[in-house]
Amino acid sequence: MNQDSQFISRTIIEWYNHHKRDLPWRETKDPYRIWISEIILQQTRVVQGYDYYIRFVDTFPDIIQLADADEDQVLKLWQGLGYYSRARNLHTAAKQVRDNFKGSFPRTYEDILSLKGVGEYTAAAIGSFAFELPYAVVDGNVFRVLSRLFAIDTPIDTSTGKKLFTELANELLDTKQPGLYNQSIMDFGALQCVPQSPDCPNCPLSDKCMAYAQGKVSSYPVKQGKTKVKERFFNYLDIHYKNNTYIQKRTANDIWKNLYELPLIETGSELTLEELQQTQPFTDILQNAGNISIRPVSFTLKHILSHRIIYAKFYKIDITDDTLLKDRFIKIDKSQLDNYAISRLVDKYFEKQAKPDLFL
DNA sequence: AAGCCGGGGCA
DNA sequence: TGCCCAGGCTT
Structure with missing residues (x-):
């Protein structure tokens, strides 16, 4: 030295x-x-x-x-x-x-x-x-x-x-x-x-x-840099039946692997509710769910990450029959949600549900 | 070698 | 907005 x-x-x-x-x-x-x-x-x-x-x-x-x-x-x-x-x-x-x-x-x-x-x-x-x-x-x-x-x-x-x-x-x-x-x-x-x-x-x-x-x-230091930011479009279904809601585990090799979330339909672009209702995943999830009433949530969450921008829309959906849903998703009482690991994006959604006045 | 993976703080 | 943070894994 x-x-x-x-x-x-x-x-x-x-x-x-x-x-x-x-x-x-x-x-x-x-x-x-x-x-x-x-x-x-x-x-x-x-x-x-x-x-x-x-x-x-x-x-x-x-x-x-x-x-x-x-x-x-x-x-x-x-x-x-x-x-x-x-x-x-x-x-x-x-x-x-x-x-x-x-x-x-x-x-x-x-x-x-x-x-x-x-x-x-x-x-x-x-x-x-x-x-x-x-x-x-x-x-x-x-x-x-x-x-x-x-x-x-x-x-x-x-x-x-x-x-x-x-x-x-x-x-x-x-x-x-x-x-x-x-x-x-x-x-x-x-x-x-x-x-x-x-x-x-x-x-x-x-x-x-x-x-x-x-x-x-x-x-200094010099970097090659360049991380490109890609956009993704998420449509979350906040489905309610009695006092229950439905979640699923993200198991794919993708963002938030092994965390939990609401039923998700990812689309290649931003879709209106009417367009979303035309998609195969949407009809799949809600087939035979009885009487369905859908209320779009008034806000879209823009979730910014270092290499992604995720635009997330949420839909509150009431159903009268969950015989198919309960097999496909995890049926939980809403109070149990705190027991599951969720992303900040989904977390922010529930925060805004609890305190709608708060700007997040 | 390049792409992917989160979330937040700071100028 | 862009950059950075006691980086590592997958392809």
């Missing part, structure tokens, strides 16, 4: 000692709790994941209790956090540890990496935080800090970019205290070397920062 690298590592650790955030998962060496925190924090801000972490370790104090739980319960606990494959994989990984590692969390980089939902970043994080394994983390913060420090314009969302930054990060790694170093560079990126308008004049590394010297801090 050359002198500049050593200066950079030491400066970042020194900065961390004065500015670090106090976070509950930093007060433990328990790999289980560290793992939970890392999965929750993937593509998720600390403020958004904090309460989920507390609830998770409170509900499942150890990995065996998590492994023995139902996936529905895990997803319910995850509800609202997004990227639900994280919850499904978390549950799978808990069972991996229970069944393949005799219930004790794996201690080598390769074994940790073998867990479902754990990639190179997360394996390095868990390995260094819990076991001081000498692997540098490379996350969004590290990409940003290193690309600016060395003015690297290789796109970070390419395989060559990932390889390049991983090598560089491992050169800078303080192998005597990898856990501390990894925490330091991530907090440094999250609080000092922030994406927008960083306070470079007050940065302890400004003298070593090539991007700052060139006055081009804002142009």
Whole structure:
């Protein structure tokens, strides 16, 4: 390690000692709790994941209790956090540890990496935080800090970019205290070397920062970018019979997999009620349902995600015969709805039903 | 290599 | 609006 690298590592650790955030998962060496925190924090801000972490370790104090739980319960606990494959994989990984590692969390980089939902970043994080394994983390913060420090314009969302930054990060790694170093560079990126308008004049590394010297801090890191946003059109049927409503589980490999929702008809474009009533799925669902009365809900929910815009219409439907419906869907009392994991979109619909005056 | 997967905060 | 967030899996 050359002198500049050593200066950079030491400066970042020194900065961390004065500015670090106090976070509950930093007060433990328990790999289980560290793992939970890392999965929750993937593509998720600390403020958004904090309460989920507390609830998770409170509900499942150890990995065996998590492994023995139902996936529905895990997803319910995850509800609202997004990227639900994280919850499904978390549950799978808990069972991996229970069944393949005799219930004790794996201690080598390769074994940790073998867990479902754990990639190179997360394996390095868990390995260094819990076991001081000498692997540098490379996350969004590290990409940003290193690309600016060395003015690297290789796109970070390419395989060559990932390889390049991983090598560089491992050169800078303080192998005597990898856990501390990894925490330091991530907090440094999250609080000092922030994406927008960083306070470079007050940065302890400004003298070593090539991007700052060139006055081009804002142009790093470089991304190929391009995530296209596609539109989808959902028509939800809020069907009522006595005090019951009907739901189904989304089992396809699609958004919100294994969450629950109202009976859904997805269409290629926005349809009027009259057009919707002409579709095959609609007549299928409501055939032999007796006397049917349909009331369109007055609002359309526009649900914006990073790569999708979903326009959701809702129809309140009263029926007088559910002999076919109850076989096709899950029939529940409306009060039972809280027991099922649902998407924010469906959640917002029920919120607006309960408090129509509230603007959401 | 590219596409997919959520939800929210911020300028 | 666009960008980003302690990324990983599937195709």
